Amino acid sequence: MTRPTPQPGILDIEPYVGGRASATGAGKIFKLSANETPLGPSPRAREAFLAAAESMALYPDGGADELRGAIASRYGLNAERIVCGAGSDELLHLLAQAYLGEGDQAIATEHGFLVYPIVTKAAGATCIQVKERNLRTDVDAILAAVTPRTRIVFIANPNNPTGSYLPSDEVRRLHAGLRPDILLVLDAAYSEYVSRNDYEAGIELVATFENVVMTRTFSKIYGLAALRLGWMYAPAHVADVINRIRGPFNVSIPALKAGVAAMRDTGHVDDARAHNDRWLAWLAEEIGKLDLVVAPSVANFLLIGFPDEPGRRAGDADIFLMRRGLILRQMTSYGLPNHLRLSVGTEEANRLVVAALAEFMSRKGGAA
Structure with missing residues (x-):
């Protein structure tokens, strides 16, 4: 059957998929996958x-x-x-x-x-x-x-x-x-x-x-x-x-x-920048204490590298965190399959994600 066809190369494009916004089975959700500002708009x-x-x-x-x-x-x-x-x-x-x-x-x-x-x-x-x-x-x-x-x-x-x-x-x-x-x-x-x-x-x-x-x-x-x-x-x-x-x-x-x-x-922008300065540094320091590799960042997110060990890889961590309502961004599409990207969130979200990562890294294996 004849039908319209797109220009050459169009079907070779991998559609852009944004960060997840929901987690099944979790209570309160903290979306830390899209680099959105936790302060909201002015x-x-x-x-x-x-x-x-x-x-x-x-x-x-x-x-x-x-x-x-x-x-x-x-x-x-x-x-x-x-x-x-x-x-x-x-x-x-x-x-x-x-x-x-x-x-x-x-x-x-x-x-x-x-x-x-x-x-x-x-x-x-x-x-x-x-x-x-x-x-x-x-x-x-x-x-x-x-x-x-x-x-x-x-x-x-x-x-x-x-x-x-x-x-x-x-x-x-x-x-x-x-x-x-x-x-x-x-x-x-x-x-x-x-x-x-x-x-x-x-x-x-x-x-x-x-x-x-x-x-x-x-x-x-x-x-x-x-x-x-x-x-x-x-x-x-x-x-x-x-x-x-x-x-x-x-x-x-x-x-x-x-x-x-x-x-x-401009005052709202200053507040957002000050919040980010405080919590970006705190997150980098605290997560770095967990035997995780944190890439230096000047933005409002951190790239976190996980051990290449069964039960402790980025995919395992992603499942573990989602079950606790903490949604980070998988990096496989960016060529970084053993990394997660974490957006700076509210104080509550930031403290929860560090505590959850500490619990994850302390486990012997599994992602439950």
């Missing part, structure tokens, strides 16, 4: 979202003028070079659609965000995933992988799921080694959590060069994951291209209004 953003219900019959502002203005004011940017999207995921898709095609290549790291190979394959191109060095982006490996067919390099900085980051001098060294016709996409979804002096999200490079784009999201520290809201800062010619192909009303009114309020509530 109260001002919540109020703006509710007020937006009065506008449900209207189309949103297709140019996202108020939101772009709020972002530009917050960071000292040119609003004309900001493009807003339905999450930074949409913007990554649009960049791939605009700058990749059949026969082209994009480069990402082996443990980088799963969306990079998805958007690359969806555009008909090939994603080259280069090795990392000790769970860190390897600039030399990326540069060695560049070919005449390379069109985009995707870098998550900080990286999800490893939590590592590339210092600004290394990002600049990477950029300097790329041809001018290669687009360097700096995905800075977790940048608001980073307080290192040698880190820069990408604004300076975008302001200086014609082939660098920085993407950001409201899903993490701003607590607006359900609204699907992101933005990018780009050279004027790239912003023009993306504005030509994006949906004319790609961001809803509730998302636009909540985004403006969230961007202006």
Whole structure:
């Protein structure tokens, strides 16, 4: 029987699967699988979202003028070079659609965000995933992988799921080694959590060069994951291209209004960062005492490596924790089958997960 068929390569894409949100048989559930902020959204953003219900019959502002203005004011940017999207995921898709095609290549790291190979394959191109060095982006490996067919390099900085980051001098060294016709996409979804002096999200490079784009999201520290809201800062010619192909009303009114309020509530962001600073360090120290390998992280999550022993592997721990209502993220799809990723949660959740991991590691075997 004849039927419509998708473009070559589409059926080779592994669908993205997010972190679990439920656990069978458990009482109270603590979802620590999706890197969501435990503080939730700004109260001002919540109020703006509710007020937006009065506008449900209207189309949103297709140019996202108020939101772009709020972002530009917050960071000292040119609003004309900001493009807003339905999450930074949409913007990554649009960049791939605009700058990749059949026969082209994009480069990402082996443990980088799963969306990079998805958007690359969806555009008909090939994603080259280069090795990392000790769970860190390897600039030399990326540069060695560049070919005449390379069109985009995707870098998550900080990286999800490893939590590592590339210092600004290394990002600049990477950029300097790329041809001018290669687009360097700096995905800075977790940048608001980073307080290192040698880190820069990408604004300076975008302001200086014609082939660098920085993407950001409201899903993490701003607590607006359900609204699907992101933005990018780009050279004027790239912003023009993306504005030509994006949906004319790609961001809803509730998302636009909540985004403006969230961007202006700097106190809430400060509180979220302070909470994360405290508990990220505490979790890393306490879990590290349990004969578990905790990768250094500058984001709002930790990557935990488990012993390669029967009954003590990551899969065993995952079952053990789920039965206690603690949901972490399995890392098999990221090429890290014996690791779990733990989002920083509330104080209650953080203390419970450490206690549960201690109980798990003290057992002789099994995952009950």
